[in-house]
Amino acid sequence: MSDPLLTVADSLKDRARAALGSRNLILVGLMGAGKSAVGRIVASQLGIPFIDSDHEIERVSRMTITELFAAYGEEEFRALEARVVKRLLKSGPRVVSTGGGAFVNERTRRHIRKGGLSVWLKADLDVLWERVNKRDTRPLLKTENPKQTLENLMNARYPIYAQADLTVLSRDVRKEIMADEVLKAVIEAQKESAAS
């Protein structure tokens, strides 16, 4: 007899894969929300390619994000990010994890809207802070009071992230559980759009 737990997990993947179709799944949200970590697992569950826009920017520019900010400033970084995200979303299905500011930029947001289904990984300040304070690879947090800066970014950006197609609460649980919640949200969204 088949293992019932295995069957549930398999059908979650299969149902989410069918619900996504040829669309891209694009993860948005603040630094530390888990877009890169969770996105990679979601892609592997769905059996489709995973791409992280920050990594792709670093690959094409042959510079780190920190170096790009220092050499060209945030505005140039955003322009490059918009071009890279547009290109990554040209074909699908893929899971694309974006940088924390990508969806906030109007041009990039337009590419994401056209390019597939967007998911906001929404987390509270303490969860985010716990995760981002371990590394200093985020130029926007190189301030006197990085936790306060993170809170200011939350206040400014959360109304914009809320425009994503789906919202999943990024809690302090294992990444695999978060990945399952993303898959469930994709299935639910498809059910709702089929019913309307």
Ligand SMILES: Nc1ncnc2c1ncn2[C@@H]1O[C@H](COP(=O)(O)OP(=O)(O)OP(=O)(O)O)[C@@H](O)[C@H]1O
């Ligand atoms: N659910 C989780 N449980 C435990 N650790 C997590 C979870 N989600 C993410 N992390 C860890 O938190 C850190 C930040 O996560 P990640 O790099 O995926 O965030 P991000 O949203 O991609 O941030 P950025 O916008 O800076 O790229 C990583 O070390 C990651 O392994």
Ligand SMILES: O=C(O)C1=C[C@@H](O)[C@@H](O)[C@H](O)C1
């Ligand atoms: O939140 C942001 O604006 C950023 C987040 C990171 O993913 C990087 O894209 C960069 O550090 C900027």
Ligand SMILES: [Mg+2]
């Ligand atoms: Mg990331």
